[in-house]
Amino acid sequence: MKQQKKLMFSKSVAYKWMVSYAVIMLIPLIVSAIIYLQTKQIVEYEIERAGHAMLKQMQNTVDSEMNQAEKMAMQLSIHNDVNKYLNLTLPDERTQSFQIYKARQELSKYKSTNDFVTGIYLYSSRLDKVLTDETYVDSNTFYEINRQMIGMPYADWLTMLKGEADREKGLLPQIEFKRWGTNVVLMKPFSNAGGENVLRGTLVLPLNGSKIQNMLKNVDWVNNGDVYIVDKNQQILFQSNSLANFQSVPFADEGEKGAGTSFMDIAGTENMVSFIDSDTTDWRYISVFPSSVFWEKAREIRNLNLFGLLLCFFVGGGVISYYARKNYNPVRELVNMFSGATDEQSQRVLDEFAFIRESALATIRERDDSNSRQFRQLRVLQTYYLSRLLKGQIEDGLTVEEAARLHHFEWESEDFAVLLFYIQGCGEDGPSPSLANFIVSNILKDFTGEHHGLSFTEMDGMLAAVMNIGAGRSASWKEDIEEALAKMLEFIKQKYRLHIVMAGSERHTGLNSLHLGYLQALEAQEYRLVLEENVSVWYGDIEPQQTDYYLSLNDEVVFINLIKSGELAKASGMVDDILAQFFGSQVSIELVRYAMIDLSSSIMKAVPQETQRSKLWEEWRPMKRLLVCTTRGEFRQELMELTAIACGMANEKLTLMSNNGIGEEVSAYVKDNYADINLSVSMIGAHFGITPQYVSKLFKEQTGQGLHDYISQIRTAEAKVLLQDGVTIEEISARVGFSSSSAFIRVFKKYEGITPGRYKNLQ
Incomplete structure (x- = not known):
């Protein structure tokens, strides 16, 4: 005690x-x-x-x-x-x-x-x-x-x-x-x-x-x-x-x-x-x-x-003890009062310094958590309300002033504009999409200043901003936002390596007009496909002209035949001619998407059937790659890459069909490189410039034996010679290309019926 x-x-x-x-x-x-x-x-x-x-x-x-x-x-x-x-x-x-x-x-x-x-x-x-x-x-x-x-x-x-x-x-x-x-x-x-x-x-x-x-x-x-x-x-x-x-x-x-x-x-x-x-x-x-x-x-x-x-x-010891206990009594009474402890045992074991520190930290944490929860809840409510406004779901009879007071918006006028931002990182080490949206929204607010009020939300994978145009700035609001955007782009590109493109609507009055502004900004954002890359677009600057869509059946057959024959230069030239037909003048987005579907389907028709059924082709997914393009340059780049892949597959098939002696060359290559631990069907295919599936298929057609089994048998035969010379199993496994001695024992027993150690004893 x-x-x-x-x-x-x-x-x-x-x-x-x-x-x-x-x-x-x-x-x-x-x-x-x-x-x-x-x-x-x-x-x-x-x-x-x-x-x-x-x-x-x-x-x-x-x-x-x-x-x-x-x-x-x-x-x-x-x-x-x-x-x-x-x-x-x-x-x-x-x-x-x-x-x-x-x-x-x-x-x-x-x-x-x-x-x-x-x-x-x-x-x-x-x-x-x-x-x-x-x-x-x-x-x-x-x-x-x-x-x-x-x-x-x-x-x-x-x-x-x-x-x-x-x-x-x-x-x-x-x-x-x-x-x-x-x-x-x-x-x-x-x-x-x-x-x-x-x-x-x-x-x-x-x-x-x-x-x-x-x-x-x-x-x-x-x-x-x-x-x-x-x-x-x-x-x-x-x-x-x-x-x-x-x-x-x-x-x-x-x-x-x-x-x-x-x-x-x-x-x-x-x-x-x-x-x-x-x-x-x-x-x-x-x-x-x-x-x-x-x-x-x-x-x-x-x-x-x-x-x-x-x-x-x-x-000195007596004086220290006296004044320490005298000064301690008020502190002890205060700690006991706030601790809520009634029994003497609980009061006595309490560490006053730890209690005061933990109580203060707990109060600060509770306050910060409360503020953080309130802020997050407010942001969620604001984002939800802005999303409803942009989608046209508005409460009848609610004025701008009442909405600003109810949802804590800094709105001072009845004039609004809607801005959509397409944000793209420059590499894998860039910030995540949510972090990128957070960075752009805060920096843009700082550069915009007090002239206009900006409220942000996410719409269809893009960052959307509802801009409340400041009083007295209705004549220069576009210049203000473009100036702030230019400063932001220079700062973000150097520090965060982000590419940002903006599409904006025209000026509208009242909350009921925000849905129309969103549709205008969305149309302007989509129209960037027919413009140059990374160019901000205002809805008032686009004037789409309807042109006839025409891609003859004869042109499609010629394009497919060029791909099947592996003529990449001619096929690429024909792609540029087709793109020039669509992008020669301002066309509608619908016609551009029709062209994407037709060209991607033509490329798929030219690819051999066995390639379309392979997992590699599923990873390429040509249709999806074309549909996610947002600029003319991206559309042409993806289309040229798919054309090159299809021509490469056609040339690969033609090469295999004309190369009847591939089996002997593969056999010689295996015998020369069986000791390489990285020797595999993929390595052989890369060496001969063909896919692993086709080189394995052709080898089996010409030799009647699977390529993987052939590699294992060559290594097993060489291992038997080394076993007769008295070499250890660990050294043999390394010298004939196995990654470990256990893998060597398993393969040897599969083809010889006994383990390497027993085979060595029999010799």
Whole structure:
């Protein structure tokens, strides 16, 4: 029951209103949801931009200090006292002690000018001693004093100072950074000026790690993350968190470009990793911070946004439900009042939208149907009344004004004329006769305008019009209708491909004269037979002259003999002479119809009797074809066609009578074309130029066998040969001219007594 009520409510107007309001409410909700989803991306973008700026600031500061240290190393490499010290040998060491002192003083000066380095160590390969700004001792003693700082075995440390590993690679670097334990040093090797593959010494500048670490700690978010400086081998040179035990950063090579940011999982925690490459060294600056750091504030914004979405959803849903039901009640009362439903069940299942729509459509349809019925009834009454008027059946004492008011005619005067229209289409794709009458009547009314009133009906297969001549147009009514007819003919011929010919009566006064007008128009229409084609005729323009009808018996015998002998040219010439006798002057229609009957009967006498009994001759129906002609041109065309057909039949009979060898020719033709599926008696007759009936009759007379049976026997004989060769029945049926295998089996069994399959098995 609840499910049924739910289904009923889904058809209600209130439900549709609620859905419409909900769709409108969803627009801001969707926008808010999109903003909610974009919050994380916006925050991430801002954090990335801030982190990149901080790294860039730190990179600029550290790179600037490194440039100063590198410049110091380059200046010391070209200093005269430093080079003199490196060129000393063991024998010269005692004599050049002042020179060593001067070099140490220079180192002390340079150290005091740059707090980025914690000391300056100059190792001499020839003396195997280390000169600093404070001491001058041999390498072993220096190592023992600074063992903790160096953080590696003495042999490895000495090998690094002598650059033996770099010499094996074949290339000595200008300046490189090395890691001594927890310290990073800048090393500048001094090559031998003599080209020997031995270093004169190495300049070592320990970097101030505490200062760099303080720079890293100055980054705003360092308390929640880590900042690293790594070399090209991903070895950590400096880091903000001194308690971290990483020796290298495995994610340092994630980015191949100069700078970038990515999110990755490190030790089970999502972190934002930003990096930037140094402009002067092969170092990379990396910051690693948990994503939760920058989401602490953003989470509050997201929660507030989500709360607002939920609040809008529930409040908006309640408001929608309230106003939808409030606006729905008047509509529901109106629907219940017009629906006529008394029980609650009928009222509840009613779809208001469908009911209103169907009720409106039903009312419109009812109105249109009523108007259409009234219009059709009025047209039927008008047509019936006009037909009675044209036939002379009129009510006594009924005036024109009363008739117009009673039958809704637009008649304004007492003057009338009757017009008859002969309408003929130009092809099979033209409009039907009823549609053609409708087109002509409406277009003619439009072109006639308001000068005259036209009312149409059908009389004896023609469109008849009762024309009420407008007041003041009695002198030019013929010109008006001819002008309108000319416009209509041009329009209809182009668009509807119709040929129209009009015949009209003279002007008459009163309803009693309409019958006379119809007879005049009918006589004018019939008289078009003696005029040219498609010429409109007025009754006042015809003046028939009575002439004698004369067609001698001798002329008829000559005409029949010409047809029997097949002389078409002479027979056609005689037809033209006979027509010239009738149409040489204006004759009566009766004489023309007499001539039609005589000529058609003469043609029928000349046709062989067996042809007259055939179905083909019944289809030609020469008498009917001549009697339906309405113009002189149509009458001559039909008469010439019938004459040609009759002469062709006579020639066909003469040809058959003279051709005694037709049986052999037909047999040869069948043997050559038996595989053609279209081979038939009609095809053979068309090939030899004679009718199928006569070719079949002549073949049987000459061979003693029916032509159809002969064709089937030839095909059966050829099929037997193919069966012996193992060809399939389907292929045989196609190769010997049968339309299907079933037809082949039926014919084969008829002439051989067994089926093709059994015949094939017997072979």
